[in-house]
Amino acid sequence: xxxxxxxxxxxxxxxxxxxxxxxxxxxxxxxxxxxxxxxxxxxxxxxxxxxxxxxxxxxxxxxxxxxxxxxxxxxxxxxxxxxx
Amino acid sequence: xxxxxxxxxxxxxxxxxxxxxxxxxxxxxxxxxxxxxxxxxxxxxxxxxxxxxxxxxxxxxxxxxxxxxxxxxxxxxxxxxxxxxxxxxxxxxxxxxxxxxxxxxxxxxxxxxxxxxxxxxxxxxxxxxxxxxxxxxxxxxxxxxxxxxxxxxxxxxxxxxxxxxxxxxxxxxxxxxxxxxxxxxxxxxxxxxxxxxxxxxxxxxxxxxxxxxxxxxxxxxxxxxxxxxxxxxxxxxxxxxxxxxxxxxxxxxxxxxxxxxxxxxxxxxxxxxxxxxxxxxxxxxxxxxxxxxxxxxxxxxxxxxxxxxxxxxxxxxxxxxxxxxxxxxxxxxxxxxxxxxxxxxxxxxxxxxxxxxxxxxxxxxxxxxxxxxxxxxxxxxxxxxxxxxxxxxxxxxxxxxxxxxxxxxxxxxxxxxxxxxxxxxxxxxxxxxxxxxxxxxxxxxxxxxxxxxxxxxxxxxxxxxxxxxxxxxxxxxxxxxxxxxxxxxxxxxxxxxxxxxxxxxxxxxxxxxxxxxxxxxxxxxxxxxxxxxxxxxxxxxxxxxxxxxxxxxxxxxxxxxxxxxxxxxxxxxxxxxxxxxxxxxxxxxxxxxxxxxxxxxxxxxxxxxxxxxxxxx
Numbered sequence: 163x164x165x166x167x168x169x170x171x172x173x174x175x176x177x178x179x180x181x182x183x184x185x186x187x188x189x190x191x192x193x194x195x196x197x198x199x200x201x202x203x204x205x206x207x208x209x210x211x212x213x214x215x216x217x218x219x220x221x222x223x224x225x226x227x228x229x230x231x232x233x234x235x236x237x238x239x240x241x242x243x244x245x246x
Numbered sequence: 247x248x249x250x251x252x253x254x255x256x257x258x259x260x261x262x263x264x265x266x267x268x269x270x271x272x273x274x275x276x277x278x279x280x281x282x283x284x285x286x287x288x289x290x291x292x293x294x295x296x297x298x299x300x301x302x303x304x305x306x307x308x309x310x311x312x313x314x315x316x317x318x319x320x321x322x323x324x325x326x327x328x329x330x331x332x333x334x335x336x337x338x339x340x341x342x343x344x345x346x347x348x349x350x351x352x353x354x355x356x357x358x359x360x361x362x363x364x365x366x367x368x369x370x371x372x373x374x375x376x377x378x379x380x381x382x383x384x385x386x387x388x389x390x391x392x393x394x395x396x397x398x399x400x401x402x403x404x405x406x407x408x409x410x411x412x413x414x415x416x417x418x419x420x421x422x423x424x425x426x427x428x429x430x431x432x433x434x435x436x437x438x439x440x441x442x443x444x445x446x447x448x449x450x451x452x453x454x455x456x457x458x459x460x461x462x463x464x465x466x467x468x469x470x471x472x473x474x475x476x477x478x479x480x481x482x483x484x485x486x487x488x489x490x491x492x493x494x495x496x497x498x499x500x501x502x503x504x505x506x507x508x509x510x511x512x513x514x515x516x517x518x519x520x521x522x523x524x525x526x527x528x529x530x531x532x533x534x535x536x537x538x539x540x541x542x543x544x545x546x547x548x549x550x551x552x553x554x555x556x557x558x559x560x561x562x563x564x565x566x567x568x569x570x571x572x573x574x575x576x577x578x579x580x581x582x583x584x585x586x587x588x589x590x591x592x593x594x595x596x597x598x599x600x601x602x603x604x605x606x607x608x609x610x611x612x613x614x615x616x617x618x619x620x621x622x623x624x625x626x627x628x629x630x631x632x633x634x635x636x637x638x639x640x641x642x643x644x645x646x647x648x649x650x651x652x653x654x655x656x657x658x659x660x661x662x663x664x665x666x667x668x669x670x671x672x673x674x675x676x677x678x679x680x681x682x683x684x685x686x687x688x689x690x691x692x693x694x695x696x697x698x699x700x701x702x703x704x705x706x707x708x709x710x711x712x713x714x715x716x717x718x719x720x721x722x723x724x725x726x727x728x729x730x731x732x733x734x735x736x737x738x739x740x741x742x743x744x745x746x747x748x749x750x751x752x753x754x755x756x757x758x759x760x761x762x763x764x765x766x767x768x769x770x771x772x773x774x775x776x777x778x779x780x781x782x783x784x785x786x787x788x789x790x791x792x793x794x795x796x797x798x799x800x801x802x803x804x805x806x807x808x809x810x811x812x813x814x815x816x817x818x819x820x821x822x823x824x825x826x827x828x829x830x831x832x833x834x835x836x837x838x839x840x841x842x843x844x845x846x847x848x849x850x851x852x853x854x855x856x857x858x859x860x861x862x863x
Contacts, residue, residue: 171530173777205773208738219740227775228483228524228563234492 168232170224175207180216185209188216196220251281253370254301256292258308258317259285265339265361266307272363278370289317293324296334303335303370306353308343315351322352337369362505384503384585387612388515388541390724390761391649391683396674400720400814403671406821411675414830418637422859423852424464424555425631426638429600431461436573436608465556472558481550482570485526485561490578493526497582500533504584507539507789510797514755515588516788517763519730521546522775524563525575529582534778538785542588542612544763545579547571552596553626553851557605567775571602573609580610588612593639594653595625597852599632600639607646613685614650616640619669619839623846624659629834631852637676644680651685651726658733660694660845663713664816669839671720671817672830685761688713690727690754692734694845701809706735707753711802712809714757719814727754730765740767740780744787752791756800764788 176195182188188211196204201222208219225231255270257263263285270282283295296304306321308314318338325331338348339357348356355369367373398404435457442451462473471477478484507516518535520528520543532543548568551557561574569575571591583589593602593614599621606614618636622629643650652673654666670686677684690710696702701709710727717725731750736743744767754762766780820838827833840846 171534171778172527172775173779175777175779207768207771207773208740210739219738221774221777223774225527227522227527228565231489231526231530233530234489234496234526 167224171231171233172225172227173221173223176218176220176222178218178220180218181214182211182216183214185211185216188218191216192218192220196222251279251299251301253278253280253303253305254292254295254299255280255282255305255307256287256295257283257285258287258289258292258306258321259340261285263307266305269305269339269361269363269366273366273370276363276367289321289324292321293328293330296325296330297328301334303337305337305339305366308338308340318351318353335369337366364505385506387586387588390515390588390613390685390726394683394724395722396678396683397722398720399718399722400818403720403814403818403821406818406825407671407675408679410672410821410825410830411679413828414633414637414672414676415679417829417831418634420858420860421634421856422638423631423634423856425597425635425852426600428461428464428556428598429604429638429642431457431464432573432601432604433608435461436604461556466554469554469556469558473556478558478560478562479554481566482558482562482564485524485563487561489526490561493529493578494581497529497533500537501582501584502537503586504537504539507541507785507792509792512797513792514727514751514759515541515761516751516785517542517544517588517590517726517761518766518781518785519544519546519763521548521568523548523566523569525561525569525578526563527775528569529579531776531778531781532579532583532587535781535785536584536587538782539789540587540785542590542761543583544590544592544615545569545571546592547596547602549626552598555597555852555855557598557601571598571605573605576605576609576611590614590651593650594618594636595621595632595655596627597631597635599635600642603639603642603646603648603650607642607648612649614639614643614648615653615687616643616650617652617654617669617673619666619673619834620653620655622834622849623661623840624656625849627849627851628853628855629848630831630856632849633831633834634856636673640673640677640680640682643677644682649683649685650677651687653687653729654689655729656840656846657689657693657695659840659847660698661840662695662699662816662844663688663716663813665820665839665844667713667716667720667813668817668820668824670717671821672824674721674723685724685726686717686721687726687728687763688717689729689733690714690731690750690759690762692732705803706732706750707800708802708805709809710750710753711757711806712813714754714759715806715810716813716817718758719810720817724760725758726761726763727759728763730763730769732765733769736765736767736769738768738771740783743767743769744783747784748787748791751788752795753800755792755795756798762788 203223205221207221210217255266257266270280273280336353337355338353343356345356462470546568548566589611590613591606593599594616618632621627622632652670657666674684732746735746766776767783768776768780824833
């Protein structure tokens with residue numbers, strides 16, 4: 163069975179509004195959110211703070227360019243299985 | 247007797263039937279016999295109708311809600327009990343209906359919001375769910391240059407350009423460069439490969455071995471080392487053959503004609519730029535963009551490669567932004583493109599310009615990009631070298647019947663429009679003399695010169711419209727708006743970014759532009775590579791723009807004409823000075839087409855490498 167994580171082409175984004183005290187606080191919380199979920203390779207693509215709230219786009223990088231792409235090998239494995 | 251209906255549509259809903267009626271109308275338009283029952287019919291009435299008319303397909307519309315499962319289960323049971331179920335294809339559509347839910351409820355196919363008539367036709371005809379059912383298979387590639395005469399609409403400017411182009415062709419005829427020499431060797435290598443088959447191991451072929459040594463003699467040390475000692479540059483990584491085979495297999499599976507972005511034939515074609523550094527990731531991005539309707543893709547190579555004398559061979563990725571031109575990388579990407587996808591290679595700003603044209607011409611690209619003034623004034627390449635290579639490259643484009651576009655990236659450095667447009671027209675005039683078709687590629691965005699002069703303080707419409715007006719009044723040639731449209735207006739915020747691209751697209755379309763290069767919603771994000779999802783963001787935005795505006799027009803203010811006329815006068819003045827200077831290389835060195843005050847800096851890469859053809863290297 164395919165693992166969804168391995169089918170991600172490059173990255174996925176979490177778009178969220180966090181209650182916080184400042185833009186810096188929101189930025190810190192966004193990073194914390196990523197780490198709490200076990201993501202090590204992430205970046206805050208966008209943050210906008212207004213009135214105790216931060217609208218955030220947090221990117222979790224899965225496949226680095228030039229690395230081994232799991233979606234490519236998963237695809238072939240499933241084709242091989244079908245052939246068998 | 248009741249007429250034989252192929253398809254029965256029944257809104258199993260007390261009120262709503264609009265979705266089903268639209269599908270019914272669409273199916274009837276495609277020649278199917280359909281019967282659509284009114285809302286608020288009971289399960290029993292539907293079964294009675296199916297029994298009466300014997301449809302091949304029954305489509306049920308139902309807004310999901312309390313009691314749905316029981317209701318449709320009863321319908322399926324009754325069809326079973328009356329012996330009809332096995333002879334009827336059963337589809338269920340409505341808000342929140344998914345394929346999984348429909349299957350659970352005993353239906354053959356589920357249709358959610360946004361279902362198209364083509365998707366329903368696929369179901370009726372038993373075709374693959376992914377098959378869009380587009381009639382006639384792959385659409386033809388659009389010829390962006392079709393219908394253009396390349397006549398000068400401004401007589402005096404035309405006469406000036408004619409003389410400048412004639413002089414440039416005569417002046418540079420006697421010169422060559424390592425870049426041109428490599429291009430000619432590459433042509434020979436490809437010629438032998440074509441005779442022997444395109445095997446990478448052809449490097450063991452005695453003729454190719456000799457040619458590779460000759461090629462290496464025109465390269466810098468790092469690239470020569472690759473050919474002579476098999477040592478690749480430090481910042482590249484060779485791909486495994488297995489990975490290459492897998493991406494080809496993936497691309498074959500994911501190649502299907504996609505619904506177009508455009509809603510009318512007059513709307514411009516849409517290109518995206520790619521160049522992640524890895525051809526495998528590029529292909530994944532291209533296949534995604536093709537699926538979401540892109541018409542063409544534009545290859546960006548890395549800066550260091552453009553500044554190296556020579557290209558390497560093989561399947562390679564690089565850690566830099568931009569994907570390496572190698573014959574194998576190019577062949578691989580070509581192999582994976584949809585047959586209808588237009589493909590352009592950037593060849594305008596570095597030491598490998600002529601060879602890139604050779605690769606494009608031999609390996610299936612539709613167009614390239616060439617502008618020596620951009621390359622020499624803000625691309626880092628020595629102006630004289632750039633001119634020699636570019637004129638040689640245009641001659642190669644003529645040989646391969648390749649279209650090329652002429653970008654004005656130096657306007658992004660701060661060079662004013664009148665100078666960048668004068669340079670566009672000089673290149674177009676040279677191409678015209680060699681019977682090569684060109685596409686004029688103005689900036690269609692915010693730019694430093696505009697910021698300083700304040701032409702976009704009130705709106706983004708008038709000055710962009712003035713740019714297009716000026717181009718059209720000088721020459722009857724196709725125009726590509728770029729590059730990408732809305733550059734420098736985008737932020738990291740994806741909605742703003744997508745809307746800005748969409749608005750610029752709408753304006754460019756309204757002004758009669760033929761082709762548009764769009765960014766992803768990651769355009770302003772510098773923290774990492776562009777995500778495929780961000781590319782799809784803007785394709786969706788552009789599709790909605792085409793749907794919204796159709797063939798309507800945006801009306802600029804009178805300021806457009808004032809600025810448009812100023813640009814034309816400026817082009818005329820610049821060209822008069824260029825002609826007076828006598829040599830376009832001197833004109834470039836003299837700042838007539840952009841100077842340091844305006845952000846143009848003469849490139850130094852390749853300086854002193856130009857030589858007379860009859861002199862030894």
